[in-house]
Amino acid sequence: MTAVIKMEKVSKFYRKVPAIRGVDFDLRKGEIHALLGENGAGKSTLTKIMAGVVEANEGRMLYRGKETRFSSPHEALQDGIAMVFQETSLVPSMSVAQNLYLGSENFLNRLRGINISAQQFLQSLNFGVDPKAMVESLGAASMQMVEIARAVHHNAEVIIFDEPTASLTPEEKHYFFGLLKRLKQSGVSIIFISHALEEALEISDRITILRDGELVMTGDTKDFDRDIIVSAMVGRELSDEIYRDDSVRTLRKYGKKVLALHDVSKGSMVRNTSFSIFSGQITGVFGLIGSGRTETFRIVAGVDKRDFSRGGEIEFEDRKVRYVTPTDAVADGIVYITEDRKGEGIFDSMGIGENLFGGILAAGKNDNWVVRKSDVRKLASTWIEQLNIKTINAEAQVVELSGGNQQKVVIGKGLAQNPRIVIFDEPTRGVDVGAIAEIHQLINDLADRGIAVVVISSYLPEIMNLSDRILVCRQGRIVEEFSPHDATQEKIMYASVH
Ligand SMILES: Nc1ncnc2c1ncn2[C@@H]1O[C@H](COP(=O)(O)OP(=O)(O)OP(=O)(O)O)[C@@H](O)[C@H]1O
Ligand SMILES: [Mg+2]
Numbered sequence: 001m002t003a004v005i006k007m008e009k010v011s012k013f014y015r016k017v018p019a020i021r022g023v024d025f026d027l028r029k030g031e032i033h034a035l036l037g038e039n040g041a042g043k044s045t046l047t048k049i050m051a052g053v054v055e056a057n058e059g060r061m062l063y064r065g066k067e068t069r070f071s072s073p074h075e076a077l078q079d080g081i082a083m084v085f086q087e088t089s090l091v092p093s094m095s096v097a098q099n100l101y102l103g104s105e106n107f108l109n110r111l112r113g114i115n116i117s118a119q120q121f122l123q124s125l126n127f128g129v130d131p132k133a134m135v136e137s138l139g140a141a142s143m144q145m146v147e148i149a150r151a152v153h154h155n156a157e158v159i160i161f162d163e164p165t166a167s168l169t170p171e172e173k174h175y176f177f178g179l180l181k182r183l184k185q186s187g188v189s190i191i192f193i194s195h196a197l198e199e200a201l202e203i204s205d206r207i208t209i210l211r212d213g214e215l216v217m218t219g220d221t222k223d224f225d226r227d228i229i230v231s232a233m234v235g236r237e238l239s240d241e242i243y244r245d246d247s248v249r250t251l252r253k254y255g256k257k258v259l260a261l262h263d264v265s266k267g268s269m270v271r272n273t274s275f276s277i278f279s280g281q282i283t284g285v286f287g288l289i290g291s292g293r294t295e296t297f298r299i300v301a302g303v304d305k306r307d308f309s310r311g312g313e314i315e316f317e318d319r320k321v322r323y324v325t326p327t328d329a330v331a332d333g334i335v336y337i338t339e340d341r342k343g344e345g346i347f348d349s350m351g352i353g354e355n356l357f358g359g360i361l362a363a364g365k366n367d368n369w370v371v372r373k374s375d376v377r378k379l380a381s382t383w384i385e386q387l388n389i390k391t392i393n394a395e396a397q398v399v400e401l402s403g404g405n406q407q408k409v410v411i412g413k414g415l416a417q418n419p420r421i422v423i424f425d426e427p428t429r430g431v432d433v434g435a436i437a438e439i440h441q442l443i444n445d446l447a448d449r450g451i452a453v454v455v456i457s458s459y460l461p462e463i464m465n466l467s468d469r470i471l472v473c474r475q476g477r478i479v480e481e482f483s484p485h486d487a488t489q490e491k492i493m494y495a496s497v498h
Helices: 043-050 073-078 096-101 114-124 140-153 170-185 197-203 226-234 293-300 326-331 352-362 373-386 403-415 433-448 460-466 489-497
Strands: 003-014 017-028 032-036 058-063 081-084 158-162 189-193 206-211 214-220 257-266 270-278 281-286 313-316 319-321 334-337 421-425 452-456 469-474 477-482
Touching: 003 043, 017 043, 017 058, 017 189, 017 206, 032 043, 032 197, 043 081, 043 158, 043 189, 073 081, 081 140, 096 114, 096 140, 114 140, 140 158, 140 170, 170 189, 170 197, 197 226, 206 226, 214 226, 226 433, 257 293, 270 281, 270 293, 270 452, 270 477, 281 293, 281 433, 281 460, 293 334, 293 421, 293 452, 326 334, 326 352, 334 403, 352 373, 352 403, 373 403, 403 421, 403 433, 433 452, 433 460, 452 460, 460 489, 469 489, 477 489
Parallel strands: 017 214, 032 189, 032 206, 081 158, 158 189, 281 452, 281 469, 334 421, 421 452
Antiparallel strands: 003 017, 003 058, 206 214, 257 270, 257 313, 313 319, 469 477
16 A cells, blocks of 8 residues: 655654654555544654645655645645635635635636636535535534535545544535545545544554654544544543443422513514523533524624624523623623634733633723733633643643644633533544543533523533533524433434434
């Protein structure tokens, strides 16, 4: 078998700390190669070197048998290596079609035709995205589809997918996997990075596992199973299954009613929805994409506004509220933690502590006019420890963290605001198996401390495992409530589609 890409003893250091160290890796022609490892293991770094985004400090790369060093992603792309980034690289103020064709030579001449050809191309991939929509108006899933489409569109010989499926629905994933298989059949070599181990086992031909920047093992997928992967990733056996059958666990009781929605509506996405949220309890919200679950809670958190007339009513602690901005909601103690970290005011080039402090300021919980450096540093240290954020030190900028660790900063920022209601939208997206358990523990602790917690998730085992009560959202409203004790995945799924 010939290797399209061969990495030999490759290392990359940031401030003398290795992100990857002496890694050997090869990608064969026409294979799907899964690259796995915990948050911060070095997956993005290794692949970014191949795609010309990052330069290695040691070692070499052979591409089609020749020693190669790309000085930019553009150069790598011209030579046949495309990468779909974990962080979106789309231009927000341009349309989907413009983003797709950005960088192709005849972009300008084709401005008129691009909507039509983009439409055809997206349809051929079974991606339901409007080519004329502005990228900034898209949700995480659609952005991911545009990223994928763009990489495929370049007819690359090698495509690197860095967590492509994190925000796709099961149906979209199905199409995406079909696409991967077609690409593979046509001879494209694929690297697939994911925290969804079952997906990696299902789709890949070979698996490579990194831990702390070093290669742990590589081999044929048929020789792996979930347990082997997990213990190789974490370097020990994980004592507990994260999603165990706990139908016997004690559910928390209904506390005080802190939030009530009455017939709340917004456009066609949220339609006359009514429900309540209680303190000291975890309310799980399940719904397919497009069911209006995220839209509903964006209204609660003041990110979006409900319809002005006949938009219904929202009561927070028996007081009618209409938040105009998220800051209004935060001041009342309502915090919304999303999967979209860029959109939620996390600033890449600022430190961990500054970002956390920004949250506290927004909540109006700081009476001091002067912000002391030492306070910021202390805040950073506290949350780095609480959330087990992997970083060189407390002064590191967010951009220096791996994707999963950035997600933890988002969570820390929300929690530092000392909230009464915390709404988590897909809290464990992009975080590794070990960190999922930590974040779940944290969510449980919040509820035990009397805080009202909402967990929106499209992953049913997560909903089943965390919730004290489960709400199902369909066609813009909450349609059913279950107790986890008598709910099954089938029943919830049925309620969400019928
Ligand atoms: N620009 C940077 N500056 C400093 N350190 C960095 C930078 N980029 C990555 N690192 C560090 O390198 C290590 C590997 O990060 P990398 O992003 O490759 O991890 P990953 O395996 O992709 O993790 P995740 O699953 O969370 O995306 C981490 O410890 C990270 O903090
Ligand atoms: Mg990464």
